[in-house]
Amino acid sequence: MLIKTRCFGEINLDDDKIITFQNGLMGFENYKNYTILYNIEDTKSKISWLQSTEEPELAIPIISPAVVKEDYNPTVEDEVLKPLGELTDENLVVFLVVTVPSDLEKTTVNLKAPIIINADTKKGCQIIAENSDYVVKYNIYEIMQQRKKNKGVE
Template sequence: MMLVKTKYFGEINLEEEKIITFASGIMGFEQYKRYTILYDLEEGDKPGISWLQSLEEQSLALPVINPFLIKSDYNPIVEDEILKEIGDITEQNLVILLSLTVPAELTKMSANLKAPFIINSDTRKGCQIIVDNQDYEVKYNVYDAMQRLKEEKGEN
């Protein structure tokens, strides 16, 4: 166990197996390599949003979301070579997260479909990549996408 200071959750005890190493860092923060994923379970109104929290820089905590919650057919095109550094990827150990931009007006919240975080849950290694999909937006509107998904499920 290690004590970690976080941006939104104060000091927390973190088990070693919850640490994810990004050998190349993440875009804009290449110097920080060690992260964990934190969930705010008390906010029931925003399911699926969690935080990628740097263990080296307390103020660095990025909101992230499972892409399949907002784009059910999300299928990033990735060069296998790029993923070699995080170990063999299988359907069971693959974790994909998208960074979110959350402005004051929530209807303008967007996800970056172009630069997902890819994590191997077995090796606890991750990388952030740029995918080759031409139609994937850097600012994909999450609010509109969630409304569409609700309509498809007949919830509106």
């Protein structure tokens, strides 16, 4: 399948790379099919893109929670995740949505509404974590700067 993207141009995509979000994403409920793209030229970046296969302009920056909050463990009722199929440690993939404003020091991730994907069924959803200490705008600039410094030292 050939898809158009804003950031990566036209991409030939295998059907098995399409992730279906039955209810869409928050704010983008009409778009159900996505793929995950990586900038292979930027091997240092931890950010990937959740790219809509239906709307070229819709590409959401995402990051693994392990990069910014190692103890991240969202609580949600099992019923919410049932449509994804059986989740295991091997097929569960979690991403956080990244917001990158013009002032990079204000870059945040949304801990409150992670994206959950079953890699086996290629089904995903965006949930609202029940954890009261998880916020919508969790600043990651300092964390990312510290990680860069640590990698330079090692």
